[in-house]
Structures are given as C-alpha cells and as structure tokens.
Amino acid sequence: MNKSYLMTIVLMLVLLSIVPVSATDVLDIEVTEYISVADTYNGTMANGPVSGTGQINITNTLSSTTLYDISINFNSGTTSPATWSTTSTDTNVTVQGSNVIVHINYLDAGSSVLVNYSLSSASRPIIFSESYTSNMIMVNDSTNATLTLTRNTTADITGITLIKTAANINSNGAYDFNFSNDNPDLGSSVITNNNATITWTIAELNSSNPNATLYFTISESDPDAHNSSTPQSSQEFDVGNASLAFTISNTTISGSGITLNEDPTATTLGFRINLQKNQLGTSENGTGGDDWGFTPEILNIDTENINYTISLVTVYVTNDTNLNLSAAFDSQTYTPGEISNSVNNPWSASEWKIYDFPDPVPVGWIDVDLSANLTGAGGQISKLYLTTNDSYVLREKIFVINGYLIEVRKIITKNATADYYDISLWIHNKGNLKTPPTVIVYDIIPTNFTSVYWGTAYDGSQAVVTPIQGMAYWWNVSTLEADGIPGNQTYINYTINGVGIYHMTDLFIVGIDPTYSLTMQCTPLLSISNKLVMGANIEPLLCIITICVLLFGYMCKRKNGKGS
Numbered sequence: 338m339n340k341s342y343l344m345t346i347v348l349m350l351v352l353l354s355i356v357p358v359s360a361t362d363v364l365d366i367e368v369t370e371y372i373s374v375a376d377t378y379n380g381t382m383a384n385g386p387v388s389g390t391g392q393i394n395i396t397n398t399l400s401s402t403t404l405y406d407i408s409i410n411f412n413s414g415t416t417s418p419a420t421w422s423t424t425s426t427d428t429n430v431t432v433q434g435s436n437v438i439v440h441i442n443y444l445d446a447g448s449s450v451l452v453n454y455s456l457s458s459a460s461r462p463i464i465f466s467e468s469y470t471s472n473m474i475m476v477n478d479s480t481n482a483t484l485t486l487t488r489n490t491t492a493d494i495t496g497i498t499l500i501k502t503a504a505n506i507n508s509n510g511a512y513d514f515n516f517s518n519d520n521p522d523l524g525s526s527v528i529t530n531n532n533a534t535i536t537w538t539i540a541e542l543n544s545s546n547p548n549a550t551l552y553f554t555i556s557e558s559d560p561d562a563h564n565s566s567t568p569q570s571s572q573e574f575d576v577g578n579a580s581l582a583f584t585i586s587n588t589t590i591s592g593s594g595i596t597l598n599e600d601p602t603a604t605t606l607g608f609r610i611n612l613q614k615n616q617l618g619t620s621e622n623g624t625g626g627d628d629w630g631f632t633p634e635i636l637n638i639d640t641e642n643i644n645y646t647i648s649l650v651t652v653y654v655t656n657d658t659n660l661n662l663s664a665a666f667d668s669q670t671y672t673p674g675e676i677s678n679s680v681n682n683p684w685s686a687s688e689w690k691i692y693d694f695p696d697p698v699p700v701g702w703i704d705v706d707l708s709a710n711l712t713g714a715g716g717q718i719s720k721l722y723l724t725t726n727d728s729y730v731l732r733e734k735i736f737v738i739n740g741y742l743i744e745v746r747k748i749i750t751k752n753a754t755a756d757y758y759d760i761s762l763w764i765h766n767k768g769n770l771k772t773p774p775t776v777i778v779y780d781i782i783p784t785n786f787t788s789v790y791w792g793t794a795y796d797g798s799q800a801v802v803t804p805i806q807g808m809a810y811w812w813n814v815s816t817l818e819a820d821g822i823p824g825n826q827t828y829i830n831y832t833i834n835g836v837g838i839y840h841m842t843d844l845f846i847v848g849i850d851p852t853y854s855l856t857m858q859c860t861p862l863l864s865i866s867n868k869l870v871m872g873a874n875i876e877p878l879l880c881i882i883t884i885c886v887l888l889f890g891y892m893c894k895r896k897n898g899k900g901s
Contacts, residue, residue: 362398363398363399363603363718367723369724370724378465379734384461387460394449395444396444398719400447404603406443410436410438410598415593423439423450463494466485467484468482474736475738476739476769480735486542488543490590495540495586497549498581498582498583511562514577517532518554523550526538533577535553562574563737564739578730580730587722592724600711600718605709608676610635611635613631613633615632616629617629630690632686633703647706650671650704656697757789758833759832761830762780769819774815783840787836792831814827
C-alpha cells in the first residue's frame, strides 16, 4: 500500500507583487523622534550636544487576525544602534552593524509593541548659523544680525516656527534688548511683546528651499542690566534664546536617518498548503509502480482580505531513511507568485513527475516561503516617520561695552587751490559715559606737505620717522559728553599744501589717546625722535576705540604727562 507523506515548512521572505485594490491594511509602523539641541552663538557658533529619544510603534491593524513571525529590518541612521531596546514581550531587537532587526513572535489584532532608542549620537535635522555685524556694542547701541536655518536631512521639514525672545537678566520688567527690521527671505515674521520677541514661521524646508535666512536688528535697551562694576569694560551678556519647533513627517525616512532596509515580513494562519501525491499510471507514462507525481497548492483562507506574496516554493522527494534535503532524490522550485484575498484564486502549479524512484516509497516535501504582502505597492502596510523638537534652542550672546567710545573720522577734501587739501577731524563720543578730562587726538602731516592754515590750534608737535616721515600734531579736545548729550562731539580743521612729488595715501592716518581697542586693529606704533610734549596728564587705564571711516589708518599711542 502506497503511503503519502506531507510536511509543511513555512519561512519568511518578501516579494514585490501587484495586489488588488481591496487589500486590507495589515501592519502600521510609526517612528517618532524628539530631538534636543542647545547651541550658543557669541560671535562663534558653538554646537552643544544632541540628545533626545525615539520610539517605534509597530501595530497589527487587523481586526481579528493575529500576525506571526514579524520581521522588520531598520537602518539605524545616525542613532547609536546599541541604544535600541524594547520592553515588549515576545519581541527581540538584534543589532547587526548599522542594521537593527526587530522580530516579534506574534502580535494580536489591534496590539502594538514599542521599540525605543537614543538620539545622543544623532545629527541635527536643522543647523543654526548666525552672524552679527558687530559682536560688541555700546549701551544703547545696535547691530544687525543674520540667522540662517539649513536643512540637514533628505526629508522635507514642515511646520517650522522659531521664537526668539530677548533676555531680562535683572527681571526689572524691561527686556535687555529689542528687535527690529525683521526681514526673512523665506516664510514670514512678526515682532511682538514690546519688540522683545520675533516669531518666524516657515511652511517647509525641502530640496528646492534647503535654507532660510532671517535678517534683523538687535538693539541694547536696558542700560541698568549691563552696567559693569568696572567702568570702560566689555562684558558678555545673553541676548536671548531662540527656540525652534518643526516636524519631519513622511513615509520614507526619519530626521535621524532611520528607514527600512527592506520590506517587512509577517504571516498568519489564514492559508492552507497542500501537496498532492499521485502514483502515475500508464496514461501518464508510468511503469512498474515506481513513478510518482506531486502537485503543490497554496490556498488563502483568511477572513480579512489579506494578500500574500510567495517568494519561493520548493518541492522535493526523499526516501524514508534519510529525510534531509541534501539527500533528496530530486527537487523542483517554482517561480514566485501571489495568493490574492480570494479563496477562489489559489496558487498552484502543474504536476511535477518523478520516474523510476528507487524503493522504498518516496516522501514528498513542500517548503514555502511566503508573507503577508507588506511591500510599498501592496497596500497592506502604512509607515510614518515623525521627527519633531523636544528642546531645540539657540542661545545668543553679545559683548556690551559699558563706558565711553570715541570715534574719529578724518575727511580729506580737495581745495579750490591746486595742491591744497582741507583736513577735517570729527571726534565723537558714542558711549553711554562721558570721557575723562583729557582726550588727545593726533594727526601727521607727511613730508612734502606743509600746513598753510590752522582752523584749530594744535597743542603740541614732534617730528616722526615711522610709519611715515613728517610732523605729528596733537590736540586736547578735553571732555566729551555721552552720546545724545550736547558736547558729545567736536571738530579739528586745517589746510595743507602738497609740494613736489607727494603721496596722498600718506595722509590716511589718525590717532587718539587714551586708546583701548576691542579686537580692532591699529597701525604700528609711531616711532618718534624725542619725547612728545603735551599739555595735560593722561589717565593710563582709560580706554576708547578709534574708528576710521574713510581711507585712513590708526595710530595707537599712549602719552605721559608733561615733564613725566
């Protein structure tokens, strides 16, 4: 009597195939990330550490069918694979290089498992870059600022809102800085909260618009907050914080680069696998009773309209003393296919015939690799990658100078008389404090120029040899009041005559004392042939900044008092 043996082995593989429109949603994968960034700008951008958390929610969306043997292979992106973990039962997380494989033994209908990971090594989806026209300002002064947001991911970034709020370090009800002249090149902005808050909204950063820049002005507005115990000093203060909110949402990749390496696989118990065994008769060219036929069939019997993809079907025969595939008498593989969600449309193949099988009777095997169709085109999987801000902050700082700040402007105008030039020195205190009693302004008349008119009498002079050769003159303009108060500026005027071959560029120099330069450069110290004589003492520790507006250099020189 012939016996028929049947063994069913179900493995998991994936095959892209066309699925009927009526396919049921089987599996939902949602990746949600919360990123924290704390960067600081004080003339140089300092990137703080990136932190945050991520969570993957894997849900069986079927109403009554349990999923088994779920396998999902993620690319860990810029996260640290070692931080991936789960507390869900019957779930295992395996790290293989940059791949993280999540395997779920079974997942009941409507149930979910959670996988968590850390963003401590993730990249920033948005990069801050900022610059000030001046990184140091006086009390009641201002500077123009530029803040740029740069997309640092292949995904589109939407719902972007940056809220910049000025600091109030002394909590006196007055913000330390005001904002004005806001002008974004993408999106829109509005200034509120008594000019202390800028709200900048951008619909999207994408491949067409990867950058967005906001131009605005920062003005110091609370001198009491920036008073220093040491007059004429510069101190770093917080301008305020800029907090950024955004969303990265698509079906392909998260903000940290997490994506699927391949289509997930899962199966149910909603199918039947048959292997029909038939002894071939003479009508099928069978002879002697040792010829056999095998017909594979896979039938979809689920009740929720699930489509399956078949990656591989292998039928083979062995004798009953060695059941290994490696010892098979013969085998047959079939091309991939699909089992639709109709019981009237099973997958089957034509009969495979084996002739002259040696005794004993053959054992027929069928090995099937199939999965619920979870390909992108299958219509049975939904994916959402959501990356958003947790605490995404840019802290802004600037140096505020508390004291006086003298600027000197030298204006050279050609006189109506040939080779005559009118010189005008404008001296202005733009600081919030008045200057010391003595402020000395210097200028040099180079060789091949002679003075022909002194509109303002000088207080002293001396021959110099470097950086140019000529006569140095100085004027004591005395105390200059704080900016905005009468007496905060004065002028020095005189006329010179160029003789023979002369060089106009030699005129581009001016100096002032006392001197204090905050990161600003001065021309080399003037070398003099004798001690300079002046009419008043100079306070050696008082400071100013010399600002040359036209084409002239700087002379930084500190003077001793007469007879010193």
